[in-house]
Amino acid sequence: MRATNLASAETTIHLCSVRAGEGLYGVDTRAIREVLGNAAPQHVPLAPEYLAGMLTYRGEVLEAVSLRTLLGLENQAGVHRILVLEQDEGERFGLMVDSVEGMVSVAASTLESNPATLDARGEAIFDGVYRTDMGLIMRLDPRRLKPTELAQSGIFEARTANTRMEAR
């Protein structure tokens, strides 16, 4: 797999396409360990806003990052889908999305860079965009979505004291 990382024209990348709000986003399947269906993360008071809460996964406590919040959308009530992401044995965490659409295979070379007009939030979490039959798929960079990275980036407000997730 490593060799395919080199951008040769034939390299195909498998993306898991997910939806949050209106947009379609893609996560490299190699970074996904599992997709959890009916997950309701437990809200943690005083946690940064982009953390929807925590959940247990294989006896471990994971943080769930809300893609909606990262995109500047309100969180929705109810049950969510959570992708458990882990790359290179690093920090494991959950990414909370509205729905998981399916697998999309794209040629690595068709990745286009972020439009210059993209705002800081988008710049911080997307590493490019693919044109597909389903429309544009913004590629999410799991490394940059790590809670610790998000905290360091400083773009996402560290904590809003009193907004409570509607879903609790």
Add this chain to the structure above:
Amino acid sequence: MEDLTKEFVAESREGLERMELCLTELEQRHGDGELIGEIFRVVHTIKGTTGFLEFSRLQTLAHTGESLLAALRDGRIQVTSELISGLLELRDGLQAIVEIIEARGSEGERHDDDDRDLIAWMKELEAGGALKFDGGLNRRRTGGKTATPAETTPQTPQATTTAGDTDKTLRIEVEELNRMMNLVGDLVLTRNRMLQCQPGDISYAEQVRRLNTVTTELRESVMRARMQPVGHLFAKFPRMVRDLAQKCGRKVRIEFEGQDTTLDKSLLEAVRDPLTHAVRNAVDHGIESEAERVRAGKPTEGVVRLRAYQQSGAVVIEVTDDGAGIATDRVLGKAVERGLITPEAASAMTEYEALQLIFVPGFSTAREVTSVSGRGVGMDVVRTNVEQAGGRVEVESRPGAGTTLRLRVPLTLAIVPALVVECEGQSFALPQGSLVELVYVPASEAVSAVERMGAAELYRLRDRLLPLVRLRNVLEIYDCDHSIDGQAQSHDTDTASATGLYIAVLEPEGRRFGLVVDGLRAPEEIVVKPLPPALREIKLYAGATVLGNGALAMILDAAAVAERGGFRVAQAEARALETARNMIAQSEETTGIEMESAMVLYESGRPGPDGVTRIAVPLHAVERIATVPINQVEYADATPVLQYEGSVIQLEDEGGLLAELDTARTGATVLICVTRGGRRIGVVVKNVIDVCAGELLPIDTAISNSPLARIKEKLTTVHRGFEISPRELETTEDRDHGTLVGAA
């Protein structure tokens, strides 16, 4: 690193630890051939293995040591204290190289000093040049000492990393491992049977019971495997006490008891530092100098005794010295001198209470600062560390006969008994260790039971005032936005009057306070799960756990809650003010006290002409009572100012309170007041005494130039410029500049 090298490092470490112990023992029992044999074997093993692994530097050093030890074994040289010192240095030299190997995988170069000195020294010793050696020793010692600042600073992190490294490996008996494997096998079988169970099967209940037994046994077995004898911890003390005693010029012997008592490995690491500190203290402060001991009719050699035993679910480690004990009068004197307590409080203190003062941060009774201890950090660190591990520290002193320090730690950290509390529908776990008691105030008394002093909420528990911290405030869960509009407060009162008040009395780091929660649930044994990094950052939670009902709950760190509670003081004060307003508004109908005549009574920094420092400000003029960190006070042309809600307000500082607070490094209490004309100023006050009804009197210049008010039947000076009624305040705001006469 290669496995072989790793194994070598672990083995050498163990060997060197043993060597240290044997050496200190050898000093007591000079002719013990067995001890010499043991030491010889350690060095020999290291030499043999290094040759094989090609660590030539280590080999050379070990070789020199070996030949010295051979000379000792064959009786060619005698055991002297110099020889022991030399051998201890050899041990340290070997240890240093082993550590380098552990860190880098190769021996590398030691740049500061090389082994040549040490080898030369060994050779000299072997030749029997004991006296010549003394100079060498001192030179090395002093050389070592000058390097100390650089050396000791990285010492601590280094020590922790080594602790972390040793944490990675654990020796376990094969038998125990087999037992675990059997249990796991049993667990798998039980699961298989349960999978085959049909709904409504009678054997199902039996399987559940079986599962229960197997998990309990497995848990016990794993816990047992994690248990380590405390003897491991004690091993380094003989050497430490020896070195310390030499440095302090005292004779001290160390004794052990109950080394076989076992403790969870992680806890063992957690008490390592506090225990070291305690032993250090015992030698430095506890044991008297030789002359003093002779005068007291004690043997010249002092004894520090370490004793470990199990007691009701906890392991107790005692450090006892036969020194002079703690002089409570000196403790009290020091505490007063340091401004930790007032002389009045000191005279009222019981002996037990006085002894507790040694745990207060910044307290040290050492007459002078020595290199060993007495830098003001001491027992408070011991207590904090032990409490972090879920334990407790007790001290007992027998004047003239010695001091006993008791560290009480739970058997394990992985599973702790905890109380589950509720706040806003969410569950939180409070470890039992920090919990003192639970108080329930029935709904009928809930509102009146909470008293307010200035801003803080207090509860009178057996005639002692207990500051209250509301968990809701700490977690910043409000129903509305956090502007202080009294709604949240009234909500508190609502729930309190509906369900009563649940107070969990906590005492982390000696700060006793009551945590007000919405409800209590049954105590549970919780499995502590470490938090992921971003949640750890919040610094309020000690971990997370899965409760019996499957819900995740955060474990509250009592000390952090107290801290947060303190941070929230400013807000709590504002809320208290709001409540005062509400209360007065409510009582308006019943008691006839008018809202507009309520007064905030405070203590001013400068005594008035009659020496009275109580000053009043009409409540309606006070917008907020804020606690401001002193560094937020800025100066504009020597006038103290404060940035408040986007504007700069002038601070009125009567009697130079700010300068006082600046040296004390505490926060300043500021009344943010609105003057006539709608301008805001901040009045720096010593403290807020009360909010109560008062009657503003017309100014009569024949009596006094200051406006007066009648508060609680006593005349009180009203802060100039605020002697107005709210109606007038409004009208002056309209008119912007109006001439004002005291309200009649």
